[in-house]
Amino acid sequence: MITLDSIKDKVECFQAYDLKTLERSIEERMEVNKALLLGLHSVQHHVVFDPVRNQMQYSAVVHFKA
Numbered sequence: 138m139i140t141l142d143s144i145k146d147k148v149e150c151f152q153a154y155d156l157k158t159l160e161r162s163i164e165e166r167m168e169v170n171k172a173l174l175l176g177l178h179s180v181q182h183h184v185v186f187d188p189v190r191n192q193m194q195y196s197a198v199v200h201f202k203a
Contacts, residue, residue: 144173145203152196154187159195170201178202 149166153159159182167177178200187194 143203144175146178147173147175147201149199149201150196151199152194154190154192154194156195159197163197163199166199167201173201175201175203 147170151159151162151166153162163180170176180197180199182195182197185194185196186192
């Protein structure tokens with residue numbers, strides 16, 4: 138027997154070294170999650186300095202909800 142459950146909540150994490158790339162990644166996942174009937178609920182973003190690469194690293198935690 139196959140049981141199909143719907144997804145009610147989904148959290149995804151993203152990171153990039155520039156804001157454009159981070160934004161593009163989130164937008165791509167928004168399109169994918171639309172097919173699952175999930176909309177954007179909230180975004181938390183953070184910026185830290187990466188001393189190895191000597192530049193800022195941007196990250197986001199995105200909550201999608203039905």
